[in-house]
């Protein structure tokens with residue numbers, strides 16, 4: 622039992638100042654005030670859901686900082702630096718580097734990630750070899766060619782396409798149809814660069830976002846150069862967007878329009894994209910996203926900060942099938958506890974304070990099904 626806690630409860634992360642009781646691996650009671658018996662005093666520390674990183678490429682951890690001095694297409698485009706390094710390094714080095722990244726994700730409060738896994742079925746096998754519980758790695762495979770697609774679909778949790786131009790239109794339609802029939806996830810990078818957005822409109826008359834929606838994508842990644850009209854459509858079709866603000870900035874492709882997603886009511890979450898570009902640390906992603914939002918609009922306030930925190934924690938549990946739900950009585954006791962010390966003292970707004978200032982060194986414990994990991 623924990624007392625004197627600030628509990629961020631439910632899908633809306635409503636604040637309850639009081640106590641939380643765990644029994645049999647689930648949250649038995651959440652209440653305001655003081656508990657009836659002995660409890661661990663959190664001294665106004667926070668109990669909040671763990672992070673979900675909705676877009677990673679963890680296996681490229683072996684190529685850290687190889688983006689220096691290069692444009693995005695030369696780093697992650699076809700035959701870019703990323704693929705050169707993945708081909709040239711021994712498997713044991715790749716495995717060790719990605720393993721260290723997954724450990725870092727756990728240490729920084731992330732318990733699930735959606736990984737775009739290149740390299741066909743072998744690539745999916747590699748991620749499965751590296752990842753272990755309690756991390757939930759969702760592998761979205763990339764077939765090296767259309768012939769390999771059925772095997773990739775069979776082994777992976779879904780398909781993660783680098784772009785809509787990676788396959789012929791007929792093949793794309795087939796990939797989308799079969800993925801949907803298999804009840805697996807289909808995701809695609811869209812409008813990451815200005816030229817990707819413009820090229821798509823030029824050739825088909827549709828934007829990349831519109832094409833991705835037509836293909837029944839489960840979610841789209843980036844939308845950095847998507848228009849307001851694209852966001853209105855995403856909202857209408859209930860297709861979530863994964864924003865990757867730090868990776869976009871570090872690859873000099875722009876800043877995602879988080880303010881437009883908020884304005885249009887589009888569902889969104891956050892990802893950290895290529896591990897070769899930045900660490901998959903969701904505390905850092907959140908504070909950077911907050912700075913991006915505030916640079917677009919000075920009116921961004923507590924509710925917007927709450928929306929960002931939701932996007933990094935509970936939002937994906939409402940779009941996808943994950944082993945835990947938002948913190949509530951009767952749900953699994955899966956959450957993290959942040960100590961209120963130093964950087965988190967004297968914050969006047971819980972949401973903006975956490976989004977802007979919380980760090981991994983505030984983590985006091987992470988609980989999965991009522992047990993400390």
Ligand SMILES: [Zn+2]
Nearest residue numbers: 737810894895
């Ligand atoms: Zn990506």
